[in-house]
Amino acid sequence: MRSPRSRALERDAGGVAVEHVELIPGMPDDVAVDCLARVQHGSHRAMRRVCRGWRSAAATPAFAMARAEAGANEDLVYLLQFANPAAAAAAAEEAKEEGDAPANSPAYGVAVYNVTTGEWRREKAAPPVPMFAQCAAVGTRLAVLGGWDPETFEPVADVHVLDASTGVWRSAPPMRSARSFFACAEAGGRIYVAGGHDKHKNALKTAEAYDAVADAWDPLPDMSEERDECDGMATVAGDRFLAVSGYRTARQGGFERDAEWFDPAARAWRRLDRVRAPPSAAHVVVRGRVWCIEGAAVMEWLGSRGGWREVGPSPPGLKAGTARAVCVGGGERVVVTGAIEDSDGGSGRHALWVFDVKTKNWTVVRPPPEFAGFAFSVAAVRI
Numbered sequence: 001m002r003s004p005r006s007r008a009l010e011r012d013a014g015g016v017a018v019e020h021v022e023l024i025p026g027m028p029d030d031v032a033v034d035c036l037a038r039v040q041h042g043s044h045r046a047m048r049r050v051c052r053g054w055r056s057a058a059a060t061p062a063f064a065m066a067r068a069e070a071g072a073n074e075d076l077v078y079l080l081q082f083a084n085p086a087a088a089a090a091a092a093e094e095a096k097e098e099g100d101a102p103a104n105s106p107a108y109g110v111a112v113y114n115v116t117t118g119e120w121r122r123e124k125a126a127p128p129v130p131m132f133a134q135c136a137a138v139g140t141r142l143a144v145l146g147g148w149d150p151e152t153f154e155p156v157a158d159v160h161v162l163d164a165s166t167g168v169w170r171s172a173p174p175m176r177s178a179r180s181f182f183a184c185a186e187a188g189g190r191i192y193v194a195g196g197h198d199k200h201k202n203a204l205k206t207a208e209a210y211d212a213v214a215d216a217w218d219p220l221p222d223m224s225e226e227r228d229e230c231d232g233m234a235t236v237a238g239d240r241f242l243a244v245s246g247y248r249t250a251r252q253g254g255f256e257r258d259a260e261w262f263d264p265a266a267r268a269w270r271r272l273d274r275v276r277a278p279p280s281a282a283h284v285v286v287r288g289r290v291w292c293i294e295g296a297a298v299m300e301w302l303g304s305r306g307g308w309r310e311v312g313p314s315p316p317g318l319k320a321g322t323a324r325a326v327c328v329g330g331g332e333r334v335v336v337t338g339a340i341e342d343s344d345g346g347s348g349r350h351a352l353w354v355f356d357v358k359t360k361n362w363t364v365v366r367p368p369p370e371f372a373g374f375a376f377s378v379a380a381v382r383i
Contacts, residue, residue: 298311
């Protein structure tokens with residue numbers, strides 16, 4: 001009978017004998033990896049602490065491939081979210097009644113919704129998140145960028161990166177410009193930021209791109225216009241970054257209806273007319289197409305000449321002007337977060353809506369009270 005940790009001698013490429021420890025005693029390692037790959041993502045941290053072999057196996061491309069082949073992938077939506085005042089007040093009151101000191105929860109932090117399992121959790125290992133920071137994802141890496149210093153209320157250039165597969169956070173090189181309320185999205189394997197405003201509330205037209213593999217920033221040419229509070233997304237097979245709408249310093253709140261996209265081959269910006277419709281809409285790219293979510297329907301942009309066409313109903317109960325959207329599952333579903341129009345959920349309550357692209361149906365997700373605050377930025381990762 002094998003011992004709990006079965007060992008065998010193997011020879012490396014140089015012919016030297018080395019000891020190999022089986023991942024699961026009595027089982028070939030490829031089969032063991034297939035078993036480990038079926039463990040739910042919420043248990044991965046505990047799984048990696050079992051032994052060095054399991055920790056190393058979970059970090060290999062074979063592990064990710066095995067999860068995909070087994071249909072065990074999970075879609076995680078990360079929300080940079082303000083605390084729900086009603087839930088915070090209730091928790092403080094409960095702590096007072098029980099004689100405990102109220103827990104200090106961050107006013108703005110990282111929440112995670114597992115679309116696959118329906119579970120919610122808080123990213124407790126996350127560093128302090130600047131107010132109105134934004135997020136975008138490349139592969140299994142989630143970047144949290146910019147925002148306001150919570151004490152000075154001035155924009156920051158800070159960048160923090162989470163490897164969602166391991167749960168480890170690290171500091172990354174800061175953006176070249178401190179900015180907030182900027183366009184932000186992944187395109188072609190890089191995270192782009194453009195526009196926003198500086199500490200003097202001047203709208204910006206500068207842009208830069210972050211390479212998560214090289215861990216470095218690439219300064220880009222300026223856009224043709226200043227664009228404060230613009231939307232960012234990737235489109236056309238995911239390789240082009242699009243900065244939608246925004247307004248100039250001299251036209252505070254006067255949102256433009258055009259956009260600009262960055263051509264990486266020419267390293268130049270190209271203009272697109274009449275993309276934003278209606279104002280304050282949430283934009284998301286689904287299978288290479290720009291969608292607008294708000295108002296009476298979900299609309300798809302067919303280009304400057306084609307205009308907009310309806311592709312589905314709007315999220316039921318979504319309050320106008322509060323939506324944020326992200327595509328998950330390779331274009332199978334769209335997740336929208338926003339305020340609830342009716343008073344059913346109480347003051348300050350927000351919800352999620354999940355749109356099935358194939359059936360054109362919405363599913364309303366009512367989060368637990370502690371996750372029912374306003375989400376300023378969202379991004380999706382498949383594990």
